Amino acid sequence: MRYAVVNLGCKVNRVESDSFERALSAAGAVPGSLEAADLVVVNTCAVTAEAEKKTRKTVRRAVRASKGAVLVTGCSAVLHEDVYRAMGQRVSVVAKGQVEAEVSRIARELAEASRDVGDVVSDGAFAEKPDPSRAGDFAQRARVGVKVQDGCDNACSYCVIHVARGPACSVPADTVEADCRRLMEAGVREIVLTGINLGTYRQQSESGVLGLHDLLERLLALADALPAPEDGAPACRFRLSSIEPGDLSDALVALVARQDGRICRHLHLPLQAGSSKVLAEMNRSYTAEEYLQVVRSAREAVPQLSLTTDIIVGFPGETETDFQQTMDLARACRFSRIHVFPYSRREGTPAAERADQVDEAVKADRARRLRALA
Structure with missing residues (x-):
């Protein structure tokens, strides 16, 4: 077959x-x-x-x-x-x-036997999904992703993903460790921890709540137990796929800083807008000033840090002044790369119901200008 x-x-x-x-x-x-x-x-x-x-x-x-x-x-x-x-x-x-x-x-x-398929399978509990992981399939890949979290408890006014994915939930740490161990033993040299809202990773343990930085420490210890490669590089290093600015804890930044590259010195911090007014209307959990402070603190701790981001242009009600504030903040943050998204009207979201939608030509122009900056 x-x-x-x-x-x-x-x-x-x-x-x-x-x-x-x-x-x-x-x-x-x-x-x-x-x-x-x-x-x-x-x-x-x-x-x-x-x-x-x-x-x-x-x-x-x-x-x-x-x-x-x-x-x-x-x-x-x-x-x-x-x-x-x-x-x-x-x-x-x-x-x-x-x-x-x-x-x-x-x-x-x-x-x-050949047959048609027409049934709809009901949703199941995340923690009960089967474990089909066979790490040997990835032995020739330099970088492999491991999902450690799913779902989102935020309700950004433009987004439908929290509806599609459901509430935030975390993969048990023991399961993550087992998956990563198989990958490392198969020769994978870089593992990317992924999630819909990765920074909300939480697991209850005997010693209390296990957060993302705790999980990373356990994975680093796993890597330490493996034989060192002949080239002298770490047996495996780890990368974070994307993390909300409000979830970037001091403990996580400090861990990145002291690992000397074993955790990639790269963070993807979604900004979405550089205007505090627009951020509030998006139902984001931070102001423009708070975002900039997160960036400055992270760069102070990790001078070699590379930052990338997502920005939406043309959100309903976004004025030219709002957009210029986004441009100014993007310059101040010195992003290595900006993923620019013209606002997309999603049925069922609060933003889609607003009467002050931005003209498509204006959105396209702002996207062009921001990409030129990036």
């Missing part, structure tokens, strides 16, 4: 898609093209309207190209289940937390 996994969206989606591929391989399936696949898995994205448009186009293409089953999962599938089910009897919509088990089941059944 042949399969194809099509990944769309964020780094968390990439890690999840990797796990789908491992589950299929464990069931005896082999990768192939869309045209040759008996099963196509599409991991969808809903972060912007354009991302969802691309997702729908991708699923339709998979249905046309493949004569097999098409399994749709991810954020857009959660938000628009009926849209995808209507694309054909061979389309199955599967909720997060159940995909690994479902692809394994489908692979086994398709190996026995």
Whole structure:
């Protein structure tokens, strides 16, 4: 049996898609093209309207190209289940937390007989998902992601991801350690800790609450126990995918500072806007001044720190003055890279209901100017 996994969206989606591929391989399936696949898995994205448009186009293409089953999962599938089910009897919509088990089941059944798939699998508990990790699949990859957190308890006024992903939850530390140990023993030299809201990682332990910096310390100890590579470099180093500025604790910054590169000196701190007025209307948890102070403190502790960010331009009600404040703050922060997103109106969000939407031409101009600065 042949399969194809099509990944769309964020780094968390990439890690999840990797796990789908491992589950299929464990069931005896082999990768192939869309045209040759008996099963196509599409991991969808809903972060912007354009991302969802691309997702729908991708699923339709998979249905046309493949004569097999098409399994749709991810954020857009959660938000628009009926849209995808209507694309054909061979389309199955599967909720997060159940995909690994479902692809394994489908692979086994398709190996026995060809059949259509049209059921919708209910959402399952995050902590109860099967562990299909087979680290040897990644032995030739220099950098591999490990998902340690999912979901989000924030409710930014422009965002639907907290609805699609559900409440924040953390992968048990023992599970994270086991996954990372397998990767390190397979020769992976860099592990990226990923999550929808990574900085909210919390686990109750015998000694109290285990935070993200505590988890990193445990993973560093694991790496220390491995034989050192012949080139003298650390057995494995760690990278953080993205962290909200309010979750960047002093303890975490201090850990990065004293590890001499074993934790990559790079932080992705989403800004979204440089105007405190706009940030408040976005329902972000900080002001522009507070964000700048976080950046200054981090750079003071880690002088070689590289910073990247996300910024939305053209949020409803954003004036030219607001935008200039964003430009000024971006200059002050000296970002290595800025991911610029023209505001995307997402149905069901408070921002989408506002009457003061910014003209598309204005959004495009502001995006161009900010990208030129970056």
